[in-house]
Amino acid sequence: MIPLSQSQVEWPLVLVVDDSPDILALIHSLLRERYRVKSASSGKKGLLIAQSEPAPNLILLDVMMPGMDGHEVCSLLKENPRTRDIPVIFLTAKADIENEEKAFSLGAVDYVTKPIGASVLLARVKAHIAADAQRRSLEGMFRDVIEYAPVIFLIADEDLNIVQTNAQAEQHFGYGREELLGLNLMDLLPQSVRFMRTEGTLARVQPGGAGVEFNPELVCVRKDGSSFPGSATFSRLDTLHGLLHTVVLVNATDKKETLRKLSESQESLRELAAINETARENERKHIAREVHDELGQVMTALRMSLSLMPMQFGTRIPGLIDSVDAMKALVDRAIKGVRNIATVLRPEALNMGLVPAIEWLRDEFLRHNEVRCVLECKGSTDPIDEMRAMLIYRIVQESLTNISRYAKASEVKILIHFTPKEIDVSISDDGCGFDPGEVMIRKTFGLLGMRERALTLGGDLMILSRPGRGTTIAVKVPLHPQLQECAP
């Protein structure tokens, strides 16, 4: 045998199976310019060559042969995973429809009738080898995409037996590749697959359609029996080898852990904010008291001294009475100012409870705005703890400040509803309204502070507003007392 040159070694290999030596010789002489050719004079021999290395790139297979005929050879080739992807072209003298149909149903890619036309045969061989090379290259790319994807891939057949998987699956489930290929999806995702089977979810996934995201999270079982949470998308592929289930899975442990840490840190921030708020309120209360009691008393004493001066010296010093009266007026203004500062810092009414404090807020609002403002209370107004009263008071105060600054409202309603479990407070106006989504992006602190205060109380705050449709701020606060108390 003449040894092959280096370039000839890379030529595609064609296997010709035919019981006629003439046909074998003819095809050999036709193909040898561009292909390596192996010949087999019977079906059995052909099968053996097809299964040995190097595997042929294409098989030309005679249909009618003594012993094992071409149809049987083709069936056996298609049953074997090593040979099932080799394209087969049938060569036959039987040019009828049934035979043609049978050839394709057995998995042949083409059908050439004898007597063989040289150019047709060459063109077909060339086309099928090129198509097969392209298919293999696409399959290689597809395999690489799956292999190196940063997610877990599990591809299973109709019976959910795993037929393809990737490195991420090995890593996360703790099995070797061969072990994974011997498993069923039920072994890795038992609860979820059982659930999907009962629900019929798998059967409803459309072949070739968009994947179906599985909710809730999957429980994925490792080789050692431990488990991890996963988020997965299921889809189905209609392939030459039947329907395949594809599961793209992400280990959600990190996501869960990050969410847990995030929620923990939000919780801590909220606690910190609550402590801050309490400290600030206590400081305000302290300053209000100092201003009111200390400064207020000194002012009152000063005023009394001033009142006594005309009696003591009025007759002796001309003009004293007028000066004292002017000074008294100044001291009166100062006393009023001191009271105002103390009240703004912390209204006395807050000491009497939430409702009196909000009544005071409403009166102040009415004093400074030409707007109707009604306050309605429902339910038993049992005294609530100071922290709740104070935070709700601040929410109402900020709402009323916003209304007088922006709303251009003609009517404002404050509703306080006490139920055995919670307090609902709403502040509504019929003013210009706004777009809450747009305002949230601006990150202003008034509304943000209101929401944080409500969350500090374990409650919730809703902002209902639309341009031209007024605004309602609705707060729900549960009454279970689990908060740090304000120091007296």
Ligand SMILES: Nc1ncnc2c1ncn2[C@@H]1O[C@H](COP(=O)(O)OP(=O)(O)OP(=O)(O)O)[C@@H](O)[C@H]1O
């Ligand atoms: N009742 C309301 N009517 C109309 N617009 C409102 C009302 N309440 C709030 N807004 C709009 O929402 C925006 C955000 O309010 P927020 O109280 O958060 O911030 P601010 O009042 O602008 O600033 P800050 O309260 O920090 O001084 C306001 O600028 C205003 O445009």
Ligand SMILES: [Mg+2]
């Ligand atoms: Mg504001």
